[in-house]
Amino acid sequence: MKEITSVQNSYIKNLLKLQEKARERKKQGLFLIEGKREISLAVAALYEFDTILYLEDFISENEVLHLFNSNVNRIKISKDIYQKLAYRDSTEGIIAVTKSKNFSLQNIIFENKNPLILVAEGIEKPGNIGAILRTADAAKVDAVFIANPKSDLYNSNIIRSSIGCIFTNQIAVATSEEMIVFLKEKNINIFTTTLQNSNEYHKENYTKSAAIVVGTEATGVSEIWRENNIQNINIPMQGKIDSMNVSVAAAIVIFEAKRQREFK
DSSP: OEEEOOTTOHHHHHHHHHHHOHHHHHHHTEEEEESHHHHHHHHHTTOOEEEEEEOTTTOOHHHHHHHSOTTSEEEEEOHHHHHHHOOSSSOOOEEEEEEOOOOOGGGOOOOSSSOEEEEEESOOOHHHHHHHHHHHHHHTOSEEEEESOSSOTTOHHHHHHTTTTTTTSOEEEEOHHHHHHHHHHTTOEEEEEOSTTOEEGGGSOOSSSEEEEEOBTTTBSOHHHHHSOSEEEEOOOOSSOSOOOHHHHHHHHHHHHHHHHHHO
């Protein structure tokens, strides 16, 4: 077991780069996970771990060993280093340096013969992506597709706001064009949330293979989804505004689909 006490240590400086820069995470194939719950979910999802850093004031080496294989490299760090690396205010004293996975469409496997997929296109705010992943986990959808992403999925804010649901969902990242080809090859019906030429969401049938597509509140989904879907759908607004948070909209439609499938 190694110990590092200085924030000027070259290894710690490199971890700060991983924390702050998506290009470094992509280049090195590594990212950081903070917190016991999130790390436990990554363990269950069979992620590989490069190194575990822990602050002995909050977690013992024995507790670390309960989470990980004893062969995983472990480094005891100082409070100064932990505070520098930690993303959130609550302190659990453990950070995992983790190997990235490939979010390719080719890795998607459907166990359900009529899969339900949530597609999120062009979402910019990491907090919204995290909330969408939580919704997908709560509904136990078969996959989440992130089309034309504006944020790296291993952004610490996405991991935090998803409360680790980035590790509990089957995820693919690709362009909208690539996803549409994939969905059509699999004979999956596409339902696009949009106000234009749309039907109220609860009047559609989602009991067969279905992909629910949501976009940003500002611009909505791109034209290519509206041109290649089976139906545009909308959520009727009864107040003064004509849109809602994308994660809320996704939850409403996804849980309607789940309701229909439960009682078909």
